[in-house]
Amino acid sequence: MKRLFRFIAALSLMAAASAQVSAYTTTSCGSGDVSWSSKFRYLYAYTGSFPSGSSYRTALEEAVDRLNDNASGFTFYIIYTSTAPALGNGRSEVWIENISPPGVTNYWWNGSCNMTEADIRMDSSVTWTTSIVKTTNFNYGGSGRPFQTTLLHELGHAIGLGHEADEYNIMGQDWDHIHTNGNYSRAYFGEDASDGSVYLYGAGSGQDLGVVHWKWTGASGAYSAHGRTRLLDPSTGSELSYTVVGGERRYNVVRGQNVRMELTYENNGNSYQYQDVNYYISTNSTVSTWDTLLASRNLGLSPDNVYTSTYDVTIPSNVSCNTPHWLGAVMDPDGSVSELAEWNNATYIPVYVNWTFSCLVITPTLEVTPIQP
Numbered sequence: 001m002k003r004l005f006r007f008i009a010a011l012s013l014m015a016a017a018s019a020q021v022s023a024y025t026t027t028s029c030g031s032g033d034v035s036w037s038s039k040f041r042y043l044y045a046y047t048g049s050f051p052s053g054s055s056y057r058t059a060l061e062e063a064v065d066r067l068n069d070n071a072s073g074f075t076f077y078i079i080y081t082s083t084a085p086a087l088g089n090g091r092s093e094v095w096i097e098n099i100s101p102p103g104v105t106n107y108w109w110n111g112s113c114n115m116t117e118a119d120i121r122m123d124s125s126v127t128w129t130t131s132i133v134k135t136t137n138f139n140y141g142g143s144g145r146p147f148q149t150t151l152l153h154e155l156g157h158a159i160g161l162g163h164e165a166d167e168y169n170i171m172g173q174d175w176d177h178i179h180t181n182g183n184y185s186r187a188y189f190g191e192d193a194s195d196g197s198v199y200l201y202g203a204g205s206g207q208d209l210g211v212v213h214w215k216w217t218g219a220s221g222a223y224s225a226h227g228r229t230r231l232l233d234p235s236t237g238s239e240l241s242y243t244v245v246g247g248e249r250r251y252n253v254v255r256g257q258n259v260r261m262e263l264t265y266e267n268n269g270n271s272y273q274y275q276d277v278n279y280y281i282s283t284n285s286t287v288s289t290w291d292t293l294l295a296s297r298n299l300g301l302s303p304d305n306v307y308t309s310t311y312d313v314t315i316p317s318n319v320s321c322n323t324p325h326w327l328g329a330v331m332d333p334d335g336s337v338s339e340l341a342e343w344n345n346a347t348y349i350p351v352y353v354n355w356t357f358s359c360l361v362i363t364p365t366l367e368v369t370p371i372q373p
């Protein structure tokens with residue numbers, strides 16, 4: 001029944017958007033779906049796994065905060081306990097132990113299809129990073145799998161969501177469903193999982209826009225597979241040449257070149273948004289409204305479809321040559337939308353401005369002060 005409804009909704013969207021249509025999954029139960037009977041639940045965190053002051057405790061709290069950003073307003077409250085956790089004891093717990101998958105969630109429900117317990121176990125044998133510093137993360141040249149993205153995926157199961165293969169989604173591959181700007185990479189729940197939370201629990205009141213340099217690339221079994229968005233040649237549509245630096249593709253460009261930026265835009269909130277997106281070039285990887293503005297446009301985003309698209313910009317004729325730069329986008333640059341998360345509104349694509357003869361042109365940078373007569 002639910003699937004049929006989603007399918008009909010999807011058909012009506014197809015004319016408007018060419019991107020993948022929303023397709024979160026749930027556990028069907030009778031005529032409905034398995035879910036909690038209310039939007040507020042306690043989650044007991046075992047202090048043997050999450051001791052006070054540990055990086056794992058910080059990472060747990062970050063992941064739960066990101067789950068709590070969902071558009072339905074569903075909220076987990078953490079209670080720390082030294083009582084040893086166990087499956088099937090009637091309370092929902094999270095702990096770390098040696099299990100073979102990186103994370104596992106078991107949940108139980110009653111005859112009314114209401115969940116009665118959800119237990120999350122994280123594997124102790126994975127090389128995790130609990131840091132949000134991107135260079136610790138194996139997506140960005142580090143060695144650790146981000147603990148927060150995997151835990152957030154498990155928290156998605158714990159509110160009733162299943163795996164998702166057809167769209168960029170935390171309920172697919174979790175480690176490359178991540179937001180990065182500057183030196184920091186953060187887990188976030190995302191549009192499709194948020195849409196699923198609203199399906200299960202009804203709409204909340206929060207709004208959230210985001211832009212990331214990751215996208216859906218296909219299905220890997222039951223999981224969506226993700227990859228980086230690219231910088232393209234507008235005349236051929238093919239990817240520009242690049243060098244891998246810090247695990248990232250840094251594209252070769254020159255002054256005056258037209259380039260096509262591919263990025264993924266999401267509406268993680270509750271209602272349709274029609275907002276500005278600004279495009280910039282920056283001399284560092286933290287893209288913000290302080291950088292050099294290249295272009296601006298309006299973008300309409302409904303909260304039920306991840307939108308990966310391209311936009312063409314021109315590398316300015318006065319940027320420094322033989323120098324790395326970062327192209328970027330900022331959503332809602334004037335801050336007109338009050339959002340659940342403001343840190344996910346900007347991201348970057350690394351470029352390197354190579355030398356051409358145009359670099360011989362010296363661009364005046366002196367300020368001219370008018371002389372009083």
Ligand SMILES: [Zn+2]
Pocket residue numbers: 153154157163
């Ligand atoms: Zn899973």
